[in-house]
Amino acid sequence: MQIIIRDHPSEVAELAAALVRAQILRKPECVLGLATGSTPVPLYGALARMSEDGLLDMSLVTSYNLDEYVGLAADHPQSYHTFMREHLFDRAGVRPDQAHLPDGAAGNPDAECIRYEAEIKAAGGIDLQILGIGLNGHIGFNEPSESFSKQTCAVELTQSTLQANRRFFGSDEEVPRRALTMGIGTIFGAREILLIAVGAGKADIIRRTVRGDITPQVPASVLQLHPNTRLLLDREAASAL
Numbered sequence: 685m686q687i688i689i690r691d692h693p694s695e696v697a698e699l700a701a702a703l704v705r706a707q708i709l710r711k712p713e714c715v716l717g718l719a720t721g722s723t724p725v726p727l728y729g730a731l732a733r734m735s736e737d738g739l740l741d742m743s744l745v746t747s748y749n750l751d752e753y754v755g756l757a758a759d760h761p762q763s764y765h766t767f768m769r770e771h772l773f774d775r776a777g778v779r780p781d782q783a784h785l786p787d788g789a790a791g792n793p794d795a796e797c798i799r800y801e802a803e804i805k806a807a808g809g810i811d812l813q814i815l816g817i818g819l820n821g822h823i824g825f826n827e828p829s830e831s832f833s834k835q836t837c838a839v840e841l842t843q844s845t846l847q848a849n850r851r852f853f854g855s856d857e858e859v860p861r862r863a864l865t866m867g868i869g870t871i872f873g874a875r876e877i878l879l880i881a882v883g884a885g886k887a888d889i890i891r892r893t894v895r896g897d898i899t900p901q902v903p904a905s906v907l908q909l910h911p912n913t914r915l916l917l918d919r920e921a922a923s924a925l
C-alpha cells in the first residue's frame with residue numbers, strides 16, 4: 685500500500701482527480717470502478733469541472749459502481765444511480781449506456797449479481813477502482829463478517845451502516861436494509877485501487893486497515909495484500925497512523 689497524505693480535503697480531491705485524469709489520458713477507453721458516499725463528491729466535482737472546461741474527455745470511459753440499495757429503482761432520489769447521474773455522469777459526459785450500477789430493483793437479486801459480475805469480466809475487468817471506507821471498514825457494502833466475499837452479492841447492512849445512511853432518508857423505515865455490492869474478490873481484481881478517506885472520524889479505521897491484522901472483520905484490511913493500492917488521506921484521517 686502506498687500512503688499519500690495531504691493537509692486539506694480539497695487537496696485530496698484535486699490529487700484524486702489528477703490521478704483519475706492521468707488514467708483516462710493513458711487509456712481513454714478505460715474501465716473505472718466508482719464509489720458513492722460523501723467522500724468522492726469533491727473528486728466528482730473536480731472531474732466534472734475538468735470536463736466542462738475541456739480538460740478531460742470521459743466519453744469513451746466505461747464505469748461500474750460498487751453497489752446499489754436493494755428495492756430502490758434507478759430513478760429513486762436516494763438511489764446510487766441518481767447520485768452518480770447528479771454528481772458525475774450528466775456533468776462529465778459519461779455515456780448512460782457505458783455507466784453501470786447493479787439494478788437494485790431486479791426481481792431476482794442473486795441473478796442480478798451474477799449478471800453484474802459477468803459484465804465486469806466481459807469488459808476486461810477494472811483498470812482503476814475508487815473506494816471510500818465505512819467507519820466499520822467496509823468497502824463497497826462488504827460489511828465486517830466471517831469471510832471475504834468473492835463476487836458481487838446481496839448483503840444485509842449492519843446497524844452502523846444503517847445509522848450512517850439514515851441522514852439521506854426521511855425516516856428509519858425508509859433506509860434500505862439490503863444492498864447489492866461488488867465482492868471483495870471483485871474489488872481485489874482491479875488493476876489499481878485508490879482508497880480515499882478524509883476527516884478525524886476515519887482515523888481509527890484507517891489505522892486498523894493499514895496496521896491491523898488482515899481480517900474480514902475489517903474488510904478494507906485485505907488491501908494490504910493488493911499489489912497496486914494507494915490510500916489518499918488528509919492529515920486528520922492519517923492522524924492515528
Ligand code: PGA
Nearest residue numbers: 721722723724816817818
Ligand atoms: P462516506 O462513506 O464517504 O460517506 O464516509 C464511505 C463508505 O461508507 O464507504
